[in-house]
Amino acid sequence: xxKKHYSQKIYLFAFYGVFTLLLxxxxxxxxxxxxxxxxxxxxxxxxxNLCTSVNNSVLxxxxxxxxxxxxITYSNVIRSNFVELSSTYSQNTLTKMDLSASRQQAVAIFxxxxxxxxxxxxxxxxxxxxxxxxxxxxxxxxxxxxxTLEEQNWxxxxxxxxxxxxxxxPVYKSYLPGEGANQNSQMFISLTRQIYNSASExxxxxxxxxxxxxxFSLVSTxxxxxxxxxxxxxxxxxxxxxxxxxxxxxxxxxxxxxxxSNLNTLNTKMITLKNDEKVLYTYDVIPNxxxxxxxxxxxxxxxxxxxxxxxxxxxxxxATIILTSALCFIISEKLTYPLSKLTNATxxxxxxxxxxxxxxxxxxADSNIAEIAQxxxxxxxxxxxxxxxxxxxxxxxxxxxxxKLQATQSLVNPHFLYNSLxxxxxxxxxxxxxxxxxxxxxxxxxxxxxxxxxxxxxxxSQEILHTEKYIDCMKLRFGxxxxxxxxxxxxxxxxxxxxxxxxxxxxxxxKYAFQKPAPWKLSVKAFVRKxxxxxxxxxxxxxxxxxxxxxxxxxxxxxxxxxxxNSLQIGGMGLKNIYLRMQLLYGKQAVFEIExxxxxxxxxxxxxxxxxxxxxxxxxxxxx
Numbered sequence: 175x176x177k178k179h180y181s182q183k184i185y186l187f188a189f190y191g192v193f194t195l196l197l198x199x200x201x202x203x204x205x206x207x208x209x210x211x212x213x214x215x216x217x218x219x220x221x222x223n224l225c226t227s228v229n230n231s232v233l234x235x236x237x238x239x240x241x242x243x244x245x246i247t248y249s250n251v252i253r254s255n256f257v258e259l260s261s262t263y264s265q266n267t268l269t270k271m272d273l274s275a276s277r278q279q280a281v282a283i284f285x286x287x288x289x290x291x292x293x294x295x296x297x298x299x300x301x302x303x304x305x306x307x308x309x310x311x312x313x314x315x316x317x318x319x320x321x322t323l324e325e326q327n328w329x330x331x332x333x334x335x336x337x338x339x340x341x342x343x344p345v346y347k348s349y350l351p352g353e354g355a356n357q358n359s360q361m362f363i364s365l366t367r368q369i370y371n372s373a374s375e376x377x378x379x380x381x382x383x384x385x386x387x388x389x390f391s392l393v394s395t396x397x398x399x400x401x402x403x404x405x406x407x408x409x410x411x412x413x414x415x416x417x418x419x420x421x422x423x424x425x426x427x428x429x430x431x432x433x434x435s436n437l438n439t440l441n442t443k444m445i446t447l448k449n450d451e452k453v454l455y456t457y458d459v460i461p462n463x464x465x466x467x468x469x470x471x472x473x474x475x476x477x478x479x480x481x482x483x484x485x486x487x488x489x490x491x492x493a494t495i496i497l498t499s500a501l502c503f504i505i506s507e508k509l510t511y512p513l514s515k516l517t518n519a520t521x522x523x524x525x526x527x528x529x530x531x532x533x534x535x536x537x538x539a540d541s542n543i544a545e546i547a548q549x550x551x552x553x554x555x556x557x558x559x560x561x562x563x564x565x566x567x568x569x570x571x572x573x574x575x576x577x578k579l580q581a582t583q584s585l586v587n588p589h590f591l592y593n594s595l596x597x598x599x600x601x602x603x604x605x606x607x608x609x610x611x612x613x614x615x616x617x618x619x620x621x622x623x624x625x626x627x628x629x630x631x632x633x634x635s636q637e638i639l640h641t642e643k644y645i646d647c648m649k650l651r652f653g654x655x656x657x658x659x660x661x662x663x664x665x666x667x668x669x670x671x672x673x674x675x676x677x678x679x680x681x682x683x684x685k686y687a688f689q690k691p692a693p694w695k696l697s698v699k700a701f702v703r704k705x706x707x708x709x710x711x712x713x714x715x716x717x718x719x720x721x722x723x724x725x726x727x728x729x730x731x732x733x734x735x736x737x738x739x740n741s742l743q744i745g746g747m748g749l750k751n752i753y754l755r756m757q758l759l760y761g762k763q764a765v766f767e768i769e770x771x772x773x774x775x776x777x778x779x780x781x782x783x784x785x786x787x788x789x790x791x792x793x794x795x796x797x798x
Contacts, residue, residue, distance in 0.1 A: 194498040198491050205487070210480055217454055217476045218442035221403060221469040224396055225440060225458045228405055228467050231392035233460050239365040239382045240339055242290060242297050246380055247369060251286045252302070255279040257371065260304040260378060280310055280318050287312040298350055298362060298388075302369075303379040313383070314350055323379070332366040332379060340366050341409060341463065344386050344418035355394045356387030361418045363389060386418045402475035410464035425449060428468045432457055444473065512550060520553075594647065601650070609650040616646045634700045634707065635667040641676045645696070648684050655692025662700040669707045669784055672755050678748030679711045679778045687715025687776060706765065708781040716774030723768045730766065733757075756782065 246252055259279040283302065291297050291313070299313030309319045323329050332340040344361040352360040364383050371377040387394070393405050393416060407416035408429040417424075426447045437443055442456040452473040457466055594617055601610050623640040638660060645658055680696065688694040695714040702708070730753045756764040765781030 191495075191499055191502050194502065195495060198494060202487055202491060206480075206484065209483055210477075213476060213480050214454075217471055218456070220400075221454060221456050221471050222440050222442055224400070224403065224405070225456055225467055225469040227396065228393050228407075228469070229458045229460055232389060232407065232465065232467070233463070235384065235389040236341070236365070236460065236463050236465075238296055239341075239363075239384050242300065243339065243365055243367050243380050243382045245290045246287060246300065246302070246382075247367060249286055249290065252283055253369075255282045255286075256302055256304075256310070256369075256378065259283070259308070259310070260306070283310050284312050284316045297382050298385045299383040301381040301383070303381065305376060305378055328364055328366045328381070329379075332368055335368070337368050337370060342366070343409070343413050344415055346420060347383070350383070350385075352387050353385045354387035354391055356385055356418075359386070359419050361386040361420070363415065386416075390416050390418065402472060402478075404470045406468040406470070408466045408468070410466075415465070425451075428455075428470065429466060431455060432466065432468075515550075597647070606650070613647045613650050616643045619643050620647075630673055631670045632673050633668050634671055634709065635662060637671060637673065637676050638662060638698060638700065638709075641680055641698075644677050645680060652684075652688070652692075652694060655694055656688075657693060657695045658697075659695075660698045663702060666700045666702050666707055669702070671707060671709075671782070672759055675752045675755060675780055676709060676711070678752055679780070682748055682778075683711065683713040683715065683776075687713040687717055689717060690715060702784070703781075706763075706781050706783050708765065708779060710777050710779050712775060712777040714775055716770075716776060718768065718770055718776045720770055723770050727766075727768060752780065756780065 256279075287300050291300060295313060297313065299311060299315070301312070302310040303321070303323060305323075307321050307323055309321050311317050311319065327345065328340055328342050342364045344363055346360055347362045348360060350360065350362060352358070352362075362383050362385055364381050366379055366381045368376055369378045369380055390407075393407075397403060397405055405416065406414065406424065406428045409415050412429050414424065414429075426449070431437075431445055437455070437457065439458045440456055442454055444452055445455045446452050454471040454473065454476060455468070457468045459466055594613075598610055598613060601613065620640055620643040623643070642658075642660070649656055649658070676698070680698075683696055693714075697710075697712040699710045699712075700708070726749070730750065733750070733754070753766050756766055760782040763783045765779060767779040769777040769779060
């Protein structure tokens with residue numbers, strides 16, 4: 175099995191294409207990894223910075239609430255009036271004088287609290303509670319009400335802390351207006367402390383209520399500006415304080431991952447949630463309050479910009495590959511064009527082009543590459559040498575063919591002469607003097623034709639005309655019992671054919687076909703069919719059997735032309751002589767057929783191409 179070959183163009187195109195593709199893949203891989211790492215680093219820094227910002231903002235609000243509570247706790251005006259108010263309301267019965275005094279005490283407390291929280295109310299509301307359940311409200315409302323302390327959600331925890339601050343979960347308060355994002359939710363957080371007197375005995379409670387919209391205003395803004403980022407704030411009891419909307423349901427308890435992931439504060443890590451979602455996760459702790467701020471960013475969001483980069487890069491890569499491939503194709507085409515030109519030149523190399531001195535199959539190399547130019551120059555030199563050698567060989571072959579044709583033609587001349595002399599002898603015995611004169615005239619004309627050796631090719635009209643001279647001779651012998659007809663198509667008259675290929679067939683009819691009683695009929699037709707000339711000779715003898723015909727054709731088809739030409743003898747060589755001459759001139763394109771399908775009729779068909787595909791014939795034909 176031979177080795178499979180590929181075009182040099184394919185090799186060059188594949189090499190440049192693969193090389194470029196590998197470079198692009200390396201370039202993409204490097205920048206993809208670099209950009210991916212940078213995106214993840216930037217995302218980590220972003221959520222860590224966001225976490226720190228939220229920590230500072232919430233810490234400031236919680237410190238403000240704690241400061242307000244401490245200022246109220248240590249305010250002498252508030253303390254003295256609150257103690258007196260508490261004593262007044264601790265009595266079983268109150269007189270009008272007591273009620274008037276309590277109102278003055280409450281007003282003094284309102285004024286003191288207003289001065290502490292300022293005109294812009296740094297807290298939504300401040301409440302002071304006596305142990306008996308009297309509540310002094312200062313803020314949106316300024317009033318004194320009575321409540322049951324045990325029913326407050328902060329009471330037990332605040333009592334146990336003994337003066338330390340307690341911060342509740344967000345609680346819905348319908349009577350207080352919300353701010354910003356909290357306008358519809360109306361959720362508030364309370365910071366409470368227990369108040370003690372100078373004897374360190376419990377004297378009441380203080381509650382500072384703050385709007386969630388104010389406490390978490392920065393968080394809401396940051397989430398709005400970073401839609402994919404989520405912030406969760408848990409208190410030290412693991413209760414979610416942000417988001418504070420009552421209808422919000424978190425996908426997961428993010429507080430549990432602080433211990434599960436063993437993370438340090440502001441140490442970002444990619445974790446997998448219970449729903450198999452991957453998120454960047456970081457947290458920080460608000461000092462003094464033990465609130466945990468957790469910030470998450472979904473991996474899909476982190477990689478979104480990476481996907482955009484990848485898509486843009488892929489588009490650029492594809493465009494680059496297409497342009498590079500086109501460039502590689504142009505380069506390979508430029509490099510291999512001279513070789514393709516040389517290959518096409520070799521395919522056009524035929525004997526006709528070699529013989530035609532006006533045709534050149536390769537003009538120039540059209541290449542600046544020295545090796546290719548040298549190859550093309552070598553091919554042109556070889557082509558010129560081949561042209562000279564071929565002309566010499568073809569001339570020698572043409573002369574050899576001419577000599578063989580003349581030799582076979584010369585064998586016809588004595589053959590017919592001997593037969594004609596025999597006919598004259600018979601006619602002399604029968605005292606046919608006038609007929610002998612006519613026969614001799616016809617013989618003279620005919621032998622002038624066949625003895626002229628200057629041309630071995632004649633036109634069909636000439637061949638039939640001089641064959642009719644022979645037929646005229648035979649008419650004198652066969653008399654009125656012989657009938658002859660001839661039809662020649664106009665386009666067939668000037669076609670050149672070998673000399674003396676018709677007369678032996680006609681002679682064969684007189685010799686073998688006309689052995690039966692008269693009438694004897696002979697018909698000759700010349701015509702053109704499918705680029706070939708044809709001559710049919712038909713007699714009405716019908717004496718050639720199918721078996722004899724097949725035997726005769728098989729014999730001729732198996733002849734060795736070289737051996738037969740060397741062993742030709744005079745006599746009995748008419749049909750074989752014609753067959754050999756046709757083969758010399760036309761080769762496989764020669765037509766030599768015998769038709770016996772019609773009863774009592776034998777037809778010989780001779781023919782050949784009008785422009786035979788045989789260089790020897792062409793060379794000789796063009797010289798006559």
